[in-house]
Amino acid sequence: MLSLENISANIAGISVLRSITVQISRGSIVAVVGRNGAGKTTLLRLIMGFLPGHGGRVLLDGADMAQAPARNRARLGIGYAPEDRALFPTFSVEENLRFPCEVIGMPRRAVDERLDETLTIVPELALMLARSGATLSGGQGKMVALGRAVMAGERLVLLDEPFQGLAPVLAQQYGASLERLHKARPKLCVVITESNRSLLKDIPTQTLVLERGELQAGEAAAAAVH
Numbered sequence: 242m243l244s245l246e247n248i249s250a251n252i253a254g255i256s257v258l259r260s261i262t263v264q265i266s267r268g269s270i271v272a273v274v275g276r277n278g279a280g281k282t283t284l285l286r287l288i289m290g291f292l293p294g295h296g297g298r299v300l301l302d303g304a305d306m307a308q309a310p311a312r313n314r315a316r317l318g319i320g321y322a323p324e325d326r327a328l329f330p331t332f333s334v335e336e337n338l339r340f341p342c343e344v345i346g347m348p349r350r351a352v353d354e355r356l357d358e359t360l361t362i363v364p365e366l367a368l369m370l371a372r373s374g375a376t377l378s379g380g381q382g383k384m385v386a387l388g389r390a391v392m393a394g395e396r397l398v399l400l401d402e403p404f405q406g407l408a409p410v411l412a413q414q415y416g417a418s419l420e421r422l423h424k425a426r427p428k429l430c431v432v433i434t435e436s437n438r439s440l441l442k443d444i445p446t447q448t449l450v451l452e453r454g455e456l457q458a459g460e461a462a463a464a465a466v467h
């Protein structure tokens with residue numbers, strides 16, 4: 242379970258996240274929806290450890306993550322697909338997928354197994370493995386970023402606006418991958434941000450609404466955002 246306890250963040254003197262407290266149980270796919278500038282990316286970056294010095298606590302299965310630097314997140318079983326994908330253009334797709342597991346020193350055979358599993362969850366990647374990261378379209382890059390997050394994210398997968406700008410065919414494939422991920426790892430927590438809630442269709446098991454850095458309470462708030 243992922244617990245956020247009284248999370249606050251200030252960037253350049255502006256309060257970007259305010260007193261966020263929420264628990265995300267194992268096996269859930271939680272959508273965080275909110276307008277541009279609401280703080281969605283900041284929230285994921287904070288969970289990833291890129292915003293040290295924030296207020297509050299982030300606990301994963303009861304363990305406080307404050308002491309774990311961002312580079313250790315893969316070791317904790319956390320995978321992250323940032324909004325801008327951030328793939329290595331000089332690496333092949335396969336090298337991009339293997340990277341977060343290799344960087345934490347996972348044995349070769351374990352990485353091979355993780356890659357096999359990832360390719361059953363995102364099968365479209367199998368045909369792209371040898372391509373260089375630089376040759377991918379934006380949508381293909383998003384699929385690879387999903388695969389990379391799945392490689393690392395045994396316990397928690399964070400996806401930042403994955404459906405934004407994705408062509409309908411790719412969006413459908415992306416959604417199908419999330420369903421397979423949910424089945425393959427029934428204890429996994431997945432957090433997906435979106436500014437356009439309708440793009441998520443019925444994928445989330447729970448929806449949280451973020452407005453100007455604050456979580457809005459209850460389903461009434463969730464229903465108010467489209």
Ligand SMILES: Nc1ncnc2c1ncn2[C@@H]1O[C@H](COP(=O)(O)OP(=O)(O)O)[C@@H](O)[C@H]1O
Nearest residue numbers: 252253257275276277278279280281282283284
């Ligand atoms: N590095 C930064 N420098 C200055 N302001 C920032 C920075 N990152 C985020 N912000 C501000 O924090 C707020 C939330 O941004 P962000 O988390 O990117 O929102 P969202 O992902 O929901 O669009 C915005 O007002 C944005 O301008």
Ligand SMILES: [Mg+2]
Nearest residue numbers: 281282283324
């Ligand atoms: Mg964002």
